[in-house]
């Protein structure tokens with residue numbers, strides 16, 4: 001069912017109606033299968049198409065936001081189910097697949113087939129910079145791939161929806177005549193008519209020479225022709241293209257953290273407005289106690305800033321998605337900042353609220369028991385710490401080539417912190433003879449530099465038209 005004629009507001013109302021039942025799900029008793037069935041039903045409504053990430057990114061992001069509003073009641077489970085299917089699995093097929101592979105997404109939708117995404121391994125994954133040890137060996141005799149996990153550490157791990165999904169996109173090192181060609185993405189059938197196919201062990205998934213047809217390779221950017229590896233589009237390594245999904249994911253995660261926090265604050269505020277407290281001058285509502293009142297005011301201010309910033313990132317990324325262009329380095333950096341800032345700020349404010357609202361925060365149904373949602377946001381699509389390490393590392397590399405001038409150090413906080421980190425790194429590397437040891441020893445300054453970079457990025461990004 002296509003609904004191109006609906007305005008975005010009308011579409012949002014339809015999506016809300018379709019997900020009203022989800023919000024009343026009893027997460028204490030619901031089984032994986034039942035929850036997955038709700039996701040299948042939602043898919044089959046066709047409200048959000050598997051292809052909307054490119055065609056209607058406004059609906060793609062809005063759907064993520066609307067679902068995150070239920071997170072204080074539902075916890076992280078359903079939202080993760082949703083984003084893993086639409087962004088990581090279908091989104092990777094959209095980004096890397098050929099026309100026929102993309103067309104199959106419509107069939108998945110009509111049948112309500114669920115997808116998952118198998119990147120992380122016990123010893124590799126997003127944290128390792130997408131380097132993986134699962135291998136897909138090209139067999140020229142049968143024109144198929146043998147998918148295999150050569151060691152315990154190469155088994156796929158933490159695969160959300162792996163217990164129920166019908167399809168998975170597996171990221172594996174493509175091997176041709178024993179030569180590695182780096183991470184490539186393959187569509188693998190996990191189940192046929194609900195039954196697990198042979199040779200597979202999940203939701204930690206290990207592969208033991210699973211035969212894949214040639215068509216399993218998502219081959220828009222690279223393929224095998226005459227048993228030789230062919231890069232089809234210059235300057236677009238597959239490794240780089242897999243990483244593109246992380247950008248949509250980071251915007252969706254940033255917005256989800258903000259929506260979770262808004263819902264939690266709204267629920268708590270309506271309780272605090274009606275809760276009476278004792279005071280020397282008579283009864284007060286809990287929300288007018290100064291420290292709590294201040295949290296509500298500060299939270300609103302910070303939310304407004306972050307929503308505007310993340311919203312601008314969404315808008316610019318959506319333009320790239322609909323036009324099929326790659327985001328600029330500036331946008332990629334802004335998205336990383338948006339992800340870290342939105343999540344870390346939400347963790348901070350929700351924690352402060354929890355510790356100032358009294359016994360209410362201990363009660364079931366208040367949303368505080370679902371704060372794990374924010375913990376999931378912290379490591380999903382690029383862990384906050386790893387992203388911050390990268391920000392500092394990139395900046396230090398720039399300054400190593402062209403050290404900050406005394407004028408810059410005086411005028412600019414970023415140059416000042418970078419200069420002091422550079423000085424400490426040089427001294428410690430000289431003393432220990434080990435650059436990584438010096439880097440680790442100065443970890444506090446590394447994260448302090450990332451903080452300054454993030455603030456500066458937000459400021460300059462928002463001041464640009």
Ligand SMILES: Cc1cc2nc3c(=O)[nH]c(=O)nc-3n(C[C@H](O)[C@H](O)[C@H](O)COP(=O)(O)OP(=O)(O)OC[C@H]3O[C@@H](n4cnc5c(N)ncnc54)[C@H](O)[C@@H]3O)c2cc1C
Nearest residue numbers: 084117118119120125126127158159160379380381383385
């Ligand atoms: C609920 C859930 C769902 C997931 N779903 C999927 C999925 O569907 N598909 C998929 O492929 N993956 C998935 N993942 C994996 C996820 O994206 C992370 O890659 C994975 O959680 C990282 O492993 P870990 O949590 O064991 O972190 P560890 O490697 O144990 O690291 C722990 C923490 O240490 C810090 N850290 C680690 N290394 C460094 C470093 N070098 N420098 C600085 N700090 C560091 C980080 O803060 C990190 O969070 C999921 C994970 C969870 C928990």
